[in-house]
Amino acid sequence: MANQIDRENKLIHNKINYNLARTTTIYAVVNNPPCAIVIIRLSGALVLKTLNECIDNLLAPDSWGITTLTQVVKPINKCVVRWQPSPASPTGEDYAELHVFGIQIVINKLTSKFEDMGLKLANRGEFTKRGLNNNKITPKEVIEIANYYGLKTRSPAIDRVKTAFKTAITKLESSNHQGIIGEIKQLTNHLTELIKTSLRLDNVCIVGNTNVGKSSLFNAISGKNRAIVDYGEGTTRDVLRTCFKNFSLWDTPGFNQRHVNPKFITNAWTYINDAGVIAMVSNNRQSSKPFLRIKHKAIIILIETKSDLIHKLPEQDGVIWASAYTMEGIPQINGIFNQLTRRVIITQSQLNALSLLKTSKLNKNVNTKFEMIKIANQMLNDDNNDVVNAYNLTNHFCIGK
Structure with missing residues (x-):
């Protein structure tokens, strides 16, 4: 085996x-x-x-x-x-x-x-991955680059699972494999939770020009009238925040405001630079789009607002149509934010170890069950190498890198 x-x-x-x-x-x-x-x-x-x-x-x-x-x-x-x-x-x-x-x-x-x-x-990070394949960049360098982007190679849950395996193996060795079925069940649950462990980029920023409906969208998503809404330009001057279970949502000032104190825009950029997801908001009647240079780790979502004012929605790939008045698109946006702020790193060794534990439940030989637990443990320990981590991290680089 x-x-x-x-x-x-x-x-x-x-x-x-x-x-x-x-x-x-x-x-x-x-x-x-x-x-x-x-x-x-x-x-x-x-x-x-x-x-x-x-x-x-x-x-x-x-x-x-x-x-x-x-x-x-x-x-x-x-x-x-x-x-x-x-x-x-x-x-x-x-x-x-x-x-x-x-x-x-x-x-x-x-x-x-x-x-x-x-x-x-x-794909994301594929140029780096090919350089890694052909020894043009080392796994250590990939991990160092990822660290600059704020990406981490593993979560603390990995250490907890490894400790659980080590404790279970020691306990089973000393007790002549008594209670092995219960230990396999617990280890399976630990490993399943580990695979669900997320690389969290959980700050979501709403950005765009003035008067495109950012604050109305913020209120609709949060379910609260926290942001002041007005037909005049530049109503939002400061950054507003609301918290959900999986992410924090930020409303920022419009980027083409006139006669606005520069400190408001400067303050907004501190939140945008720390965001994992950028919701770029505009409306279909707007002629000019904002130019924003956004850090590499951020995911960009394009949202067209005020869809209730349009008789027939044009087809635009990758664009979410939304209306704060009719709530059209709001559930979809909430779902996307929840999904994107729970980005998961799963290694093949973790999947193999989980599969092996599930197979061990079907085996009636206690000694074989114990050997399979030790093999799964070895898989997880061998997984802590630079190559595996480097390959996982390239999936979170931007396209073209």
Whole structure:
């Protein structure tokens, strides 16, 4: 049994570490338009072919240069390009960056071409993960980067579960395995709770321009009329907070206020910079959108308010339509906030150990049950290595990193 599980763990480890980056070429739009410059990153075997079909002059490797996009018309077809062949690149594969005009039509043309060529949109942290696969970045460096973003490699619950396993094994050894069924049940419950342990980013900030309905949305979500609502601009001057079971919700001043004391905006930024989730609020009649540079760890939710004033809602991917008047979209927003502020890190070893404990309940041999508990304990102890933690943490990096 032990040998079989060891073989399975080895296969899983090999699959994670060596096969991830061999099948696809990935791309990522690092920052979203509208803005002055958008950075697009590529990594994989098709990078050189993609560049040849997207720009009119391929430059020498490891050099920056200005060229033009063949898929885009003047005057917005200029771009700055750099490509690096493998293995001397950040990912260990062929790698490229394109710096293009931050206009949606430019991005759409390029991403459409990428998809036609078989490129895949990168997952969160996939560039880092490929660098990790190809020994371009060490697991320790990944963990240090994650710590700067406020991400932690484990929760205190892991230590409690390991202690519970150690105590149970010592107790069973001294009592000749008496009460083993009850110990297995308790350990199973401990491990199940561990898997539910969350990486909490539990501050949610509502941000946006003035008079888009932020305070009305805040009141609707909180169920209390705490924020003052008025048709005039700049009603909200300070930051308001309400607490839920899983998260705290903050209402902030509008970012295009005139004649407002700068300390109110400065104060708002201290809360925004500490937020795990940013609710970016606007309404469909608003012509200008706010430009906010938000830290990497934050999740961005786009909310269009005052939907009750619109006869037919336009289709917009990734946008939640809401109305503080009719309460449309409010339950959905609450559900999303609860979900996103409970982000879970689960390792394969934890899942394997839980599966093994459940299997042990079906085994009638007491000695075999005890051996399975010890194997599950070893799985959890072996899980405390830099590689496992580094792979888990890359899932919480932003797209394009």
